[in-house]
Amino acid sequence: MKNGFYKGFIDIPSKKYYKYHGLIMPCNIQPDPEPLIKIPLVPAPAEWVLIYDEWPVQNGQWLLKYNPDFIKPSSIGDPCFHSWPDGKQRYYFFEVDYYWNGLDTFWTIRWSDGLNCAFDGGSSSRAYMHFEFSKLVWFGWDIWEDYLIYLENPAAGTNVKIWASTTGELPADLPSPEGIYW
DSSP states (O other): OBOOOSSOOTTSOEEEEEEETTEEEEEEEOOOOOSSOBOOOSOOOOOEEEEEEEOOOSSSEEEEEOOGGGSOOOSSBOOSSSOOTTOBOOEEEEEEEEEBOSSSSOEEEEEEETTTTEEEEEEEOOSEEEEEEEEEOOOOOGGGTTEEEEEESBOTTOEEEEEEESSSSOOSSOSSOOEEEO
């Protein structure tokens, strides 16, 4: 949008200085802005952008740590005790196709949950699980700082995808349907 004003902001005077009988005196004048200045009406909408597409190594434990520069802060304050240095929450969306290697009695998945200021997750002995969630990133503490996803006993074919918001705000729609499938 362009404003189209030639002589705008009448109620906000500015000062100009003139010489009057050798003295420099201020005088209130009407501002004269340039015509047709572009004024943004609304910020660009938030969108999800894929920041990680990982294929974990087979067997053992796998941990995905994040780069804080990839996940932008939102305008909402972080209520957690161990919060981000700027005090703002961060959104992320993850999708995991989990194949169990069958070597142990069960497999485990854990993810960063900034809403509950903790790490959430579960365990099972199913051969395959599919997870999709939109979450807040918890800043973490001690050894768990900077981690998003933890997998134990993954098999070949396990895939982890992480999306982050382009503006820091929660996008209106998700990259894919949310839920757990098996």
